[in-house]
Amino acid sequence: MDWVTGLPPGGDRSYNSCLVIAERSSKTPIFLPCHKDDKAMDPSLLIWNRVVSWTGIFTNIISDRDHKFTSALWTNLHQLFGTKLSFSTAYHPQTDGLAERMIQILEDMVRRVCFKLRRYGKKSLFYGLQFKDCDGFTHYWSTILPVLELAFKTSIHASTNQTPAILEKGCNPKLPRASLRKELAEIHPTAASFKGMLIKARKHAVRCMEDSFAYARDKWYKSHATPDFKVGDLVLVSTTNFNNIKGCKKLKEYFSGPFVTKALHGENAVEVEVSEELSNKHPTFPVSLIKPYKSSDVEKFPLRNKVPQVIPPIESSGIKNITKVLKERKLRTNKVKEYLVRYSDPACEDEWLAEKDIPEATKLLR
Structure with a gap:
């Protein structure tokens, strides 16, 4: 579970945050609107009143180290329930990556359904995450969360090749679109407006999820194809974990090098010949932080015959000799x-x- 913050106030209670819960095996989502400044008691009551009633007590909760999840109240409460609390580690998306990815999909769905931008002259003013139907009724992002949750549950997941509803209950629930196809002789204007809003919101949500899944799949396969490194190849090392770089951290180089590959340690680690400036760094790096170096074409760029080596200035360890x-x-x-x-x-x-x-x-x- 994780939080979505920074949302504009929505609903009667002016919700500005959303608690996202994802069930690991079936990928079932739960979207609960809340407030950013809630105390540890508030999410506990929210989960008890809205989730535990139909899922039961959790066996294991994977979350980040938010102050609500590390508080004494939250910890003692789940100790009484027998729930194991697992906290994610920095640079390890395989721990709570499911919740993070679900947050991205939720934000994309809400953005496509509710995003509105009003223009005044040459300036643009953000109007807020609100959905206005054909009759002018306003629906905030917090009010369409159940519809988006239903659309997520009835969409096929790429990992399981099944919908979360089938894995959870064994069948897909009856969807509103099956009933919305009926045409009544007389219908109340508000009911007709609500019908149109449901149809339009679900079409937007399903289209958004399909695009998000396709983009995430292509992006993953493209960036996680392991290159075939060999001893003597020139490689670049990522500076993501170089926390002691001098100067402005915002403008630091994304990659350092090139360095010569010294040895290969299995399929997941590469040892390089580091320079004197990086002598305090371990020479072995995982393949996820290394990419092949592509040199310039000598015929097109004859003045680039010498390979420039980019080495970030590293701060000293604090010991002055x-x-x-x-x-x-x-x-x-x-x-x-x-x-x-x-x-x-x-x-x-x-x-x-x-x-x-x-x-x-x-x-x-x-």
Whole structure:
């Protein structure tokens, strides 16, 4: 389970967030509107009143480390129920990736159904996630969540090749579109408007889900095709996990290199010959963080005969090595001697230190 935040206020209670719950085996979704500033008690009551009544107590809950999920109330409550709490780890989408992917599909469905943009002159003003039917009735994003949930349950999932409803109950529920095909001689205007809204919302939701599934499948196969690395090949290393890069983190290079492949460790790890600037990094990287280097065509670009190597500036580990003592002075206040030292790192400026703060002072002060 995970949260969708940053939504505009919707509904009578001005919901601005949504709790997304996904059942791992059948891919059954549950969309619950809520508020961003809810306390730990609020999602607990929401799940107890809306979910546990027809699913029972959860066996295992996989979530991120949100303060609501790590609070003492949430932890003790599920200890009493016997529910195991599993928390996801950074850079490991295989833990709660199902909820994250379901959030993307939900946002795409809501956006296609409810997104409205009003224009005033040359400026554009975001009107909010609202759906207006042909008669002018306004339906907020929070009111169409049950319809989107039903559309998700009755759509075939690419992983299981079945609908979540079939895997959960053994059959697909009777859909409103089967009843909406009936034409009545006399129908109330509000009922006719509601009928039109259901038909239009479901068409939008199903079309959105089909596009999202197709895009996600193609994107996965394209980006996760394991390249055939060989010893001696030039590769680029991703700087995603390089947290100690100097300068502006927003403008850092996405990949560093190229480096020469030194050895292959199975099918999932590659050892490269790192440069002196990256000597504090482990030379072995997973194949998910490495991509082949494509050199320029020498005939088209003759001036690029030399391969430029992009190495991000790495911050030092915090240990400064003193190489030389330059000067000596004595303070008048406490009559303590200080020495002007020089470090091995050129980026570090000379600094005045007391004798007690200099490692191996007896050796350097001879």
